[in-house]
Amino acid sequence: MMRELERINRDGIIADAAAIILSGGKSSRMGQPKALLIFDGEPLILHIVRKLQSLFTDVVVVAAPGEQFVELSSLLCSQPDQPNELSELKKPNKPKVKLVRDEVAHQGPVGGIYYGLRAAGREVAFVTSCDVPFLNLALIFYLTSQISNHDVVVPHWQGRFQPLHAVYRRTVAPLLKEQLERGELRPIYLYGKVRTCEIPEEEIRRFDPEGLSFLNMNSPEDYEAALTRWEEKRLQGLGPDSQLSAFSSKPSREGSVSCTVELFGVARLLAKTTEVSLSLAHGATLSDVYSALAERLPILVGRVITPDAGNLSSGYACNVNGIDFVRNSNVKVNPGDRIFIISADAGG
């Protein structure tokens, strides 16, 4: 399995795959849009997008038309959409996502998956919903890696398929369209018609023993319970998805520059380590250090390291050997350098 993962994870990000988040469902019992439920001060959808961006270059959000679309667009898109924006302002901290309308409302997940696959334009896509706070990157990574000889990879958990935590090949889109036309609104009808890889429970448990990945929220009580769980997870180490690191560490590359990255603050807590040794090709730059680090510790991507893994996020700074603060990521790394990744704000 390691070889398979390495092939897919050539650049630390799964090649030619997208993530699709379905946000068009009804939130009637919840009483408020599920995508906007607040976790740790931010709408859930932002957490989900960020997390998926550490694995996928493209993230597509499929939203219901109308009010929800407008709301999500102001939250997620980098195009100014508010005429009264502060002049000269960019919106710095928005993740890069493609937002599409669920063209006909309430066609259920089949509609969402279909519009998402169409918009994503990638060979395969991992599909999830917008109300799952505990996505497990290691599991998602594994599911995606199983697609090579299949059209669908779908987990089977506690006697049920999990179509909204599954991987679909783009080629199934026409079949979904036919299903829509026939009114077959359950994705499960698809599975008998294409090459479907069912992932059994014991396999899932290797990554996610409690099946938290499939825990969605339908009522305020579910939300309360999820918040408590979230806080527990946060206290245990700032995030539920550190599992991935076990699967993505690769043997050091042949290279002539060895350096050590020292992690401080949030980076250290996320990575659960104080330092990482790297071996890079001759002539490597800080940008290469960030990419290699992203590969080793995907948990840092989207948070400490930019989603393209080429630089540090705006809240972080780099100091080389405890002396120079270096902002330019094209600066070359010298053998034996110790590279500190710290917060860019030294206020106290």
Add this chain to the structure above:
Amino acid sequence: MYGFHGRLLHVDLNTGGNSWLDLEQSRLRAFLGGVGLGTSLLYDFAPPGVEPFSPANPLIFTSAPLVGTGLTTTAKYAVVTKSPLTGFIADSLSSSFFALELKRIGLDALVITGQAASAAYVCISDEKVEIRDGSRLWGKSPSESESMIRSELKDPAARVAAIGPAGENRVRFATISNEGRHAGRGGVGAVMGSKNLKAVALRGRCGVSVADPQGVEEIAEIVRRRSLGPVTDKYRNIGTVANLAVFNRLGTLPTRNFQQSTFEHAEALSGESLTENNFSRRHGCASCTIRCERLFKSLSRDQQRLEYETLFALGPLCGIEEPEVVLQAAHLCDLYGLDTISTGGTLAWAMECAEKGLLAEANDFGLRFGKAEALLAIIPTIAGRSGLGALLAEGSRRAAAEIGGETMHWAMHVKGLELPGYEPRSLKTMALGLAVSPRGACHNRSGAYEVDFSGQVDRLSADPGRGALVVASENFAAVLDSLIICKFLRKCFTDFYAEAAELFSKVTGWPSSSMELHRIGERIHTLKKLFNVREGWQPEDDWLPARVLDETLPTGVVQGVGLTAGELREMIQAYYQAREWDENGFIPEKKLKELGISTMQNENCKM
């Protein structure tokens, strides 16, 4: 008037009387609120040369235009007075619900002069002002006083700022505290104590109106969203205690009274370890989305607030390595109402004296670097001014002057205010910022260290270019502290002055510009300096402690790094030049005119 109420309340404790006075629009526009307005009122209300503990020294609480507008991090107020520690301006900020209530009283400033005949507290409920008996509260901690006053007033919604025993006993670095937060530096609590004033209780119902509510709301929403982005990751997920481990690694963590700048036990005290081992709760000021406060649990308490400055001052600065001890010491400082930086700084001075056999009284406590029991035993004596505590309650400058000799060499203060947790020798821009700050050694009234951490300069070498950088940093801080916006929001702006001007315009309805705010920042800072000059400032006051200039750093990546008197002098000269002051640091009349200061102050004096 929008954003402001256009009036101040003057309470005279000598007579028990009070009066509401109009605040001219010209003054509010020229100085905003917070620190700016407070400085302007201090200049007018304080008789020149007033003794800090004289009843005539005004204690000024100010609100600000952004308070109550819903903009994140703006629930703040300033306390301004003449400092008993420095003899110059003390301007201190605190925050949360007391700040919101102050604005709801319907005033922009509360000026308290005089001295109550016996222990008292002031209670303001909208227009009604009462001076009430405070004898029952005397000796109580600030938080206990808060709850006692609430029950006495039978008003659980009343908001209270109070002093602890340290303020009552005029410890020169006593704080004023509300809801667990402190107006910490410069001894504002001691001035309050000298007035026999235990607390100020507020209950207001006066709404805040802004000129363009929708416009303000839109900007507030944008800033709110940014405040949840990566630039505030540190504050949201660890808090300021995150500084300790990295400062240690960079050789900027003052240790054992600035004898070293790295601490061998830093990892045990690091914010990362505290988060893993002692985290109890995340908390924040009212109206704040960042919520940088961290409460940690210790063996004796479930929740103790801890900031980097407290952690450094009661930890490495005193050679203390156990988080448990730092948390307990922090709790004692909260309980007595002591500024943790000055407490740690003064104790570190005493520890060094004791180790060198120059402070015999300290032997009774076994006071030495790293001695936990001694640290915990001596803090209450400072608050009570008993025994050795009476000497230490004077702060490191006066204590060293009293003991004399070489102990003055290691009294680590500027203008009498103890140094914060940023080693000046390995942060050269900060070194200049600390030397010239009107408040004394201060990391808040300029953020000069940000320049050192930015990569735009070599932090280890001094050059005259730092002059202009410190000026810019001070003016920026003056605007932040007067609007008021929390400094931890500062990186959430792409063009601070332009954006703040737009916001200010929408709040007040006064068309403003980035240029105007730049000018206001300069004006406020200049007036602080003008106040200091009036109170006897001399060029030698802008200087750093002898140790910084005589000793190089002995450990870590900065081993061998120092700062010479010549380098400091050169940077100070460049700073005066950038300020367009004369070569001795006095402000030419021309500059005052240009900033409109002389005219305005004359007008103000008519009040």
